Amino acid sequence: MFLATLAGMAVTPARALVEIDVNKGVVEPLPIAITDFLSGDNMGADISGVVAADLRRSGLFAPIDKAAFIEKISNPDVAPRFEDWKVINAQAIVTGRVTEEPDGRLRAEFRLWDTFAGEQLIGEQFFANKQNWRRVAHIISDAIYKQITGEMGYFDSRIVFVDESGTKQNRIKKLAIMDQDGANLEYLSRANSPNTLVMTPRFSPSPQSREITYMSYESGQPQVYLLQLETGQRELVGDFPGMTFAPRFTPNGDKIVMSLLRDDGNSNIFTMDLRTRSTARLTETNAIDTSPSYSPDGSQIVFTSDRGGRAQIYVMNADGSNQHRISFGDGSYSTPVWSPRGDLIAFTKQSGGEFQIGVMRTDGSGERILTSGYHREGPTWSPNGRVIMYFREDAGSGGPRLYTIDLTGRNEQQVPTPNFASDPAWSPLLQ
Numbered sequence: 001m002f003l004a005t006l007a008g009m010a011v012t013p014a015r016a017l018v019e020i021d022v023n024k025g026v027v028e029p030l031p032i033a034i035t036d037f038l039s040g041d042n043m044g045a046d047i048s049g050v051v052a053a054d055l056r057r058s059g060l061f062a063p064i065d066k067a068a069f070i071e072k073i074s075n076p077d078v079a080p081r082f083e084d085w086k087v088i089n090a091q092a093i094v095t096g097r098v099t100e101e102p103d104g105r106l107r108a109e110f111r112l113w114d115t116f117a118g119e120q121l122i123g124e125q126f127f128a129n130k131q132n133w134r135r136v137a138h139i140i141s142d143a144i145y146k147q148i149t150g151e152m153g154y155f156d157s158r159i160v161f162v163d164e165s166g167t168k169q170n171r172i173k174k175l176a177i178m179d180q181d182g183a184n185l186e187y188l189s190r191a192n193s194p195n196t197l198v199m200t201p202r203f204s205p206s207p208q209s210r211e212i213t214y215m216s217y218e219s220g221q222p223q224v225y226l227l228q229l230e231t232g233q234r235e236l237v238g239d240f241p242g243m244t245f246a247p248r249f250t251p252n253g254d255k256i257v258m259s260l261l262r263d264d265g266n267s268n269i270f271t272m273d274l275r276t277r278s279t280a281r282l283t284e285t286n287a288i289d290t291s292p293s294y295s296p297d298g299s300q301i302v303f304t305s306d307r308g309g310r311a312q313i314y315v316m317n318a319d320g321s322n323q324h325r326i327s328f329g330d331g332s333y334s335t336p337v338w339s340p341r342g343d344l345i346a347f348t349k350q351s352g353g354e355f356q357i358g359v360m361r362t363d364g365s366g367e368r369i370l371t372s373g374y375h376r377e378g379p380t381w382s383p384n385g386r387v388i389m390y391f392r393e394d395a396g397s398g399g400p401r402l403y404t405i406d407l408t409g410r411n412e413q414q415v416p417t418p419n420f421a422s423d424p425a426w427s428p429l430l431q
Helices: 043-057 082-087 130-149
Strands: 006-008 030-034 061-063 092-100 106-114 119-128 158-165 172-179 198-203 211-216 223-228 234-239 243-249 255-261 267-273 279-281 289-294 300-305 312-317 332-338 344-351 354-361 368-373 375-381 387-393 401-406 412-415 420-426
Touching (some): 030 043, 043 061, 043 106, 043 130, 092 130, 106 130, 158 198, 198 243, 198 420, 211 243, 243 289, 255 289, 267 289, 300 332, 312 332, 332 375, 344 375, 354 375, 354 387, 368 375, 368 387, 368 401, 375 420, 387 420, 401 420
Parallel strands (some): 030 061, 030 092, 289 332
Antiparallel strands (some): 006 119, 092 106, 106 119, 158 172, 158 420, 198 211, 211 223, 223 234, 243 255, 255 267, 289 300, 344 354, 354 368, 375 387, 401 412
């Protein structure tokens, strides 16, 4: 468990000369110098290395090679020699220190400096158990990201996904969780045969919750489970006749919404109250309605339906009223998911023999394809709504891998996993 306290250090009022406008279509990465944090061991360099990697992966920052540094920071409490950093075009500088408290905890301090204004932008300190040093690094990355972009960061978050091993004909699928950068991998389920499949893991969006919902075929029938990440306690939500698809939580975490296949062959959308286990039917059509996802305020649900002849994206009120179609492009749409910012819906699309990951506004306008290829599917949003993770399988690759891409469509990167991986879901920022 992370045991952190945050205390602000003296900060000179900044004129915010160093900033990134993330609302521009294309953003030039900001050159930033991230110095090794002073420490009695390698911990300081390890933490600053993770910070540099976080910021680089965002596509908004360009950490400068340390070999170019002129000044060697010996006291992070003292302002750097700004002229030495202007020479190498470092528009911002990060300095810091890591020490051990008498009780064994880490104390990590950092300062962010505006090179050309010659002043400190922010300074903070954190306390944590030693094993949580990577979380400290991600929290520092979030603080820097927010100070310079004005937007909430997303680095102190986790990904739950399906780990896939074995041959394609005998693929074993296990539930796994890791940091957003691929570190600290843990397995949440065990599988020794292809019969124990897991699918569609999803985080509770409530910041206070440490819970996921997922589907499992371990009994031979699809069942929906809740899993408490802190304790490992697992609870069966219920047995449903027919097939169950893609359960997701409501924004406050008190219900799940899912698609149930009935004996008549139609798939419709239901909610279940997790306290009373009562269900409510939201759609009733002679079609396949599936992949529901709530808006951040819980007032609407986006889903897919083939009621018009092929799978398109629809939106309805949370009580099932006002069902209306919002996508009208060529091809078939699936797996829509509402941005945590509330402004966009991400989706998978099959068109022209390719799979595509794209976004559209919540009224269906402004559709943009971010990436396309042999197989791309299952978008999930970062907590700040600026990055999308999905799984991708290239022709001849043997299996899927996880990738991220930002809203410009230019910063596409693979996320490291030990095996093939699919069906990612991004957590809220950790508390």
